[in-house]
Amino acid sequence: MREINAKQITDAVSDLCGKANFDIPEDVMNVLRKAYDEEVSPQGKDVLKQIIDNDEIAHNEQVPMCQDTGLAVFFVELGQDVHITGSLLNDAINEGVRKGYKDGYLRKSTCNPFTRKNVGDNTPSIIHVEVVAGDKIKLTMAAKGGGSENMSRVMMMKPSDGLEGIKKYIIDRVRESGSNPCPPVIVGVGIGGTFERSALIAKKSLLRPLNVQNPDPELDKLEKELLASINKLGIGPMGLGGRTTALGVHVIVEPCHIASLPLAVNIQCHSARHKEITI
Amino acid sequence: MANIIKIKTPLTDDVVYQLKSGDSVLITGVMYTGRDAAHKRMIDALNRGEKLPFDIQGQIIYYVGPSPAKPGKPIGSAGPTTSYRMDAYAPTLIKLGLKGMVGKGWRAKEVIDACIKYKAIYFGATGGAGALIARSIKKAEIIAYEDLGPEAVRRIEVVDFPAIVINDVYGNDLYVKGVEQYKQI
Ligand code: SF4
Numbered sequence: 350m351r352e353i354n355a356k357q358i359t360d361a362v363s364d365l366c367g368k369a370n371f372d373i374p375e376d377v378m379n380v381l382r383k384a385y386d387e388e389v390s391p392q393g394k395d396v397l398k399q400i401i402d403n404d405e406i407a408h409n410e411q412v413p414m415c416q417d418t419g420l421a422v423f424f425v426e427l428g429q430d431v432h433i434t435g436s437l438l439n440d441a442i443n444e445g446v447r448k449g450y451k452d453g454y455l456r457k458s459t460c461n462p463f464t465r466k467n468v469g470d471n472t473p474s475i476i477h478v479e480v481v482a483g484d485k486i487k488l489t490m491a492a493k494g495g496g497s498e499n500m501s502r503v504m505m506m507k508p509s510d511g512l513e514g515i516k517k518y519i520i521d522r523v524r525e526s527g528s529n530p531c532p533p534v535i536v537g538v539g540i541g542g543t544f545e546r547s548a549l550i551a552k553k554s555l556l557r558p559l560n561v562q563n564p565d566p567e568l569d570k571l572e573k574e575l576l577a578s579i580n581k582l583g584i585g586p587m588g589l590g591g592r593t594t595a596l597g598v599h600v601i602v603e604p605c606h607i608a609s610l611p612l613a614v615n616i617q618c619h620s621a622r623h624k625e626i627t628i
Numbered sequence: 629m630a631n632i633i634k635i636k637t638p639l640t641d642d643v644v645y646q647l648k649s650g651d652s653v654l655i656t657g658v659m660y661t662g663r664d665a666a667h668k669r670m671i672d673a674l675n676r677g678e679k680l681p682f683d684i685q686g687q688i689i690y691y692v693g694p695s696p697a698k699p700g701k702p703i704g705s706a707g708p709t710t711s712y713r714m715d716a717y718a719p720t721l722i723k724l725g726l727k728g729m730v731g732k733g734w735r736a737k738e739v740i741d742a743c744i745k746y747k748a749i750y751f752g753a754t755g756g757a758g759a760l761i762a763r764s765i766k767k768a769e770i771i772a773y774e775d776l777g778p779e780a781v782r783r784i785e786v787v788d789f790p791a792i793v794i795n796d797v798y799g800n801d802l803y804v805k806g807v808e809q810y811k812q813i
Contacts, residue, residue, distance in 0.1 A: 403760035416705040416758040529733035531755035583811025590806020
């Protein structure tokens with residue numbers, strides 16, 4: 350059993366919140382640069398240039414690339430030989446969010462659903478814990494903005510809809526989202542599980558870097574086919590028209606109930622912010 | 629790229645008539661910020677017979693909830709938020725004299741119709757370019773609803789704020805035109 354003090358978790362989380370919001374992941378930047386080279390629409394090219402310049406400014410000046418610094422979503426892989434001392438894991442993470450969002454001049458975006466009153470410190474964060482082997486904690490923080498999250502959906506498809514129905518739903522979702530989720534987007538797809546599981550795996554799929562292929566060759570093929578179709582929609586950067594509507598499509602599939610076919614589409618904007626640390 | 633047109637606020641009808649969907653513009657002057665909660669309060673105030681927190685004639689509202697300013701800076705990152713959430717409120721403000729809105733994403737038919745009828749423009753800015761756009765904001769001051777935090781109404785002074793005309797007063801919509809031009813399925 351290895352002891353990890355909650356304070357260590359809080360400090361790591363606080364640091365992650367800033368870094369995730371200031372530094373665009375390299376894989377995303379590389380794909381944005383490639384898209385800029387290849388985009389045929391002048392207005393689309395102009396938008397991509399603004400995005401690339403913006404992300405460079407954010408990194409150089411250590412300021413948020415987007416003012417919507419998101420709800421703080423955490424994927425925690427908790428080694429089962431870890432004993433956390435000092436406070437509860439969730440409390441330690443939320444304390445880190447409080448500190449990180451304050452010290453990093455990040456926007457606080459959590460509010461009461463009815464009165465819409467801002468909570469003021471960006472808590473509670475959204476925490477997903479998975480217990481794994483080992484004596485370490487891996488924390489992945491994703492800052493999830495509202496614009497692209499609002500365009501996401503869970504759909505309980507009919508088994509008879511099959512793969513064709515799934516493809517159509519995904520493509521229609523991107524089409525209907527249009528300019529709202531700040532295209533170019535990354536499309537996270539979760540197929541199977543239950544209602545809530547499909548949404549979780551859709552979000553999780555977004556953590557895979559853009560330069561890493563789906564390990565399943567069939568799904569890799571499906572992702573490439575969906576990406577090609579989505580980029581024929583014509584939406585383009587910020588919806589002004591163009592070929593770069595999505596930078597990637599990521600799919601995770603799990604078994605589901607014999608009566609069900611859950612499908613979740615989690616849209617991620619180009620401000621695809623996530624960072625991880627292992628303690 | 630099309631020519632870049634420099635415009636000054638407050639907007640006059642002459643300027644508004646000249647702008648066409650797809651034009652790139654650089655805006656200089658005063659704009660006001662407001663998003664979901666501020667819009668609800670403004671419309672509630674009007675319903676109670678009260679005045680708006682600023683004179684809306686010829687003005688532009690920028691749909692933004694900026695991140696906090698670092699010491700020595702006028703504002704934090706400040707890119708546009710999605711506009712459709714303000715669709716329920718925008719026609720009322722346009723009727724009262726609002727001449728421009730800056731945001732991202734498509735608008736409801738009611739807003740587009742109000743733009744045609746009362747001569748107002750919907751501009752798009754690049755979502756997620758908050759650090760870049762903040763450079764064109766030289767001053768920012770909260771003038772109403774301070775308790776709303778990032779959603780408070782701010783008077784901002786901008787120089788060469790980059791935007792693009794989405795909906796003009798002639799009924800053109802860049803989101804429709806642009807997609808038609810490039811769509812292959
Ligand atoms: S959708 Fe993403 S890039 Fe666009 S405003 Fe929201 S967080 Fe920022």
